[in-house]
Amino acid sequence: MIHQLRQQGILVHGLWALLLVAAGAAAFEGRWSLTFVALATLALALAPIVLANRLDITLPMPFVAATTVFVIASIFMGEAFDFYERVWWWDMALHGSSAIGFGLIGFVFVLMMFEGDRFAAPPWALCLMAFGLAVTVGVFWELLEFLMDQSFGFNMQKSGLLDTMGDLIVDVIGAGLASWLGYAYLRARERNFWTWPIDRFVALNKRLFRKHR
Numbered sequence: 001m002i003h004q005l006r007q008q009g010i011l012v013h014g015l016w017a018l019l020l021v022a023a024g025a026a027a028f029e030g031r032w033s034l035t036f037v038a039l040a041t042l043a044l045a046l047a048p049i050v051l052a053n054r055l056d057i058t059l060p061m062p063f064v065a066a067t068t069v070f071v072i073a074s075i076f077m078g079e080a081f082d083f084y085e086r087v088w089w090w091d092m093a094l095h096g097s098s099a100i101g102f103g104l105i106g107f108v109f110v111l112m113m114f115e116g117d118r119f120a121a122p123p124w125a126l127c128l129m130a131f132g133l134a135v136t137v138g139v140f141w142e143l144l145e146f147l148m149d150q151s152f153g154f155n156m157q158k159s160g161l162l163d164t165m166g167d168l169i170v171d172v173i174g175a176g177l178a179s180w181l182g183y184a185y186l187r188a189r190e191r192n193f194w195t196w197p198i199d200r201f202v203a204l205n206k207r208l209f210r211k212h213r
Contacts, residue, residue, distance in 0.1 A: 015068050018044060019076070034080055041076040057205040062197070070097060084158065091158070095167045096174040099134045100143075103178020106133030107185075108201055116202060116209025123186040127179040134178055138171030194202050 023038035045068040052059045074094050077083045083090045107130035114120035142164050145157050157163050185195040202209050 003155035004125075009065065011146060012061070012065050012068050015072060016045065019072070022076075037080045041071055044075065045071045057208070060197070060200045063201070064176065066097075066101065070101070091163070091167065092170050095138065095170040099138055099171040099174025099182075100178045102137045103130050103134035103175045104181065104197060106130035107178065108198060111198075111202075112208050114211065116212030118186050118212075120211075123183050126186065127182045130182050131175045131179040134175035135168075135171055138168060138175070142167060156201060162180070 019038050019042040023035050023042070026032070026034035026038060048059060048067050049064065073083070073090075078090060080093065107126065109124050110129045111118075142157075145164075149157050181194055182198070185190075185198045188195050191199050202212055206212070
């Protein structure tokens, strides 16, 4: 855990500190629901680092930063401060970015299964697996929203069917973009702007990609 934390930048530490300050200020004012949201957001932001430490995986700092910003934007700002209602594109942006993120994660883990061998399977097959993972995560999130609305009276689906279908369409587009980035990585002969997120992860975890070439 300590090894992972040392690699994070000032931005990430600053965001974690802001969440702690927000939780403390909310608790001081007796706003317990906001206190809970702030602490839950912090816990979710730290979760990838804890999981990576358990699996002995080194996460690139930009990934940790992006994850932290996403969790804050979706839970702390989206739900606690109602950005989903105040900013019309907030939900779409978060769904699209999460689909891209999960698509890249899916591609990396599929590649990890083959120890980094680009030629172990056709490029389209690897990218299709990543696409399927990203879309599946989006579908499960929509199911969660439905269950929360029906069970606890929340309003996570907003406008109902239109909100759900719009989110799924954005998820598919984001997953498609991530799959394209994976395909670009498999076909590229040298590192470039489009493949650097995957290149960086592979470089930090070479032992998991022994057949990489």
